[in-house]
Amino acid sequence: MAKGAVKLADVAKAAGVSQGTASNAFSRPEVVRDEVRERVLATAKELGYTGPDPKGRLLRAGKVNAIGVATAEPLSYFFEDPFARVVMEGITELCDAHGAGISLVSAANDEKLAWNIQSALVDGFILFCVEGGPRLVELTRERQLPFVALELGINDPSISAIGVDNLEGARQAARHLADLGHRRYGVLAMPFFDDRSGPVPFAEVPTAIYSDSRSRVAGYFEVLKERGIDTDSVPIYETKGEERTAREAVDYLLSLPEPPTAILSMSDRLALAAIERLQERGLRVPQDVSVIGFDGIPEAAFCDPALTTMAQPIAEIGRQAVKAILEDDGQVHRVTLPVELVVRASTAPPRE
Structure with a gap:
């Protein structure tokens, strides 16, 4: 008999037992007499049968007890991005508590991402919609499994999402x-x-596809207008959410006729890169330029100077996401968590 073609029925026949007894020898050995179990296992080994396919058993049960965590970013995002790492701490904590597994889903291109989402053996998905969010949602919807989006940035009330009050935080x-x-x-x-960076006129902000970014600009400018600041003159530099374009943004801001004395950064990762670049350019933080971030990642407390930031309950976002999948009731749930101002050493009054 060709290796790989052996079925459980073949083992049962060769061992002289029923197929149910042969199945129990693998999955419920305690109900099979020792000598019978040993004969079934020895026969299976001789025929090259390694045991029932766990995927088939799980699919027949209707649950695989695993959650997919998906992003359109490269797989390294889960390990390199400080925000993602803390969210994953919350996800793994609650998955451990419920005995659930985790499957990381990402890809270098759209075709592979589509395949990875379609083939993932999971009960539902948690989506990191940083870039490529609309496509990620589209692909996940095709699976017809429960999903919840984090950092969605897409104002779609039909999608379950967990995030923070970006407007109030800003x-x-x-x-x-x-x-x-x-x-x-x-x-x-x-x-x-998606996939662009550079100075952005405020007139373009309302057309942005990511509502988180829109909301933060709206919150910043609402307060600045109240304080008599001409927001038309406030430069906005769109980054790709990483260090290289953050450094380019700082160079741009410093090239202006009236460089800013304060930088509003939409993430701690951008803020930390900005501080480093300002220092390379010979400026002191906060004496010359104040910098405030948004996230509350652990690294923000240990940089020099320590970063003032709007802290999100990052790990709690991960825990809430797992709960949403495990307790899915078929309804849309949108959870908004508060943020907290954490004042540290990166902000101070401007020089006279």
Whole structure:
């Protein structure tokens, strides 16, 4: 008999037992007499049969007890991005508590991403919609499994999502800098659109596909207008959410006729890169330029100077996401969590 073609029925016949007894020898050995179990296992080994396919058993049961965590970013995103790492801590904590597994899903291109999502053996998906969010949602919907989006940035009320109050968080960030007395600002933005970076006129912001970025600009500018700042003159630089374009943004801001004395950064990762670049350019933080971030990643507390930020309950976002999948009731649930201003050493009043 060809190796790989052996079925459980073949083992049962060769061992002289029923197929049910042969199945129990693998999956419920305690109900099979020792001598019978040993004969079935010895026969299976002789025929080259390695045991029932666990995928088939799980699919017949209707659950695989695993959650897919998906992103359109490369797989390295889960390990290199500080925000993603802390979210994963929350996800793994609750999965461990429920005995559930985790399958990381990503791909270098759209075709492979589609295949990976379609073939993932999971009960539902948690989506990191950083870039490529609309496509990620589209592919996941095709699986007709429960899913919840994190950092969605897409204002679609038909999608379950967990996030924070971006508008209020941005208001608090701008209010903190305004209370310190700053009048000249620059914005380091997360993506408004996919795969681009550079200065962005405010008129383009309302058309952005990512609502998180839109909301943060709206919150910043609402407070600045209240404080008498001409927001038309506040430069906005769209980054790709990583260090290289953050450094380019700082160079752009410093090239302006009136460089900002305060930088509103939409993420801690951008803010940390900005501080490093400012220092390379011979400027002191916060004496020359104040910088405020948004996220509350662990690294923010240990940089020099320590970063003032709007802290999200990052691990709790991960825990809430797992709960949404494990307790799915077929309804759309949108959870908004609060953010907290954490004042550290990267912000101060502007120089006289």
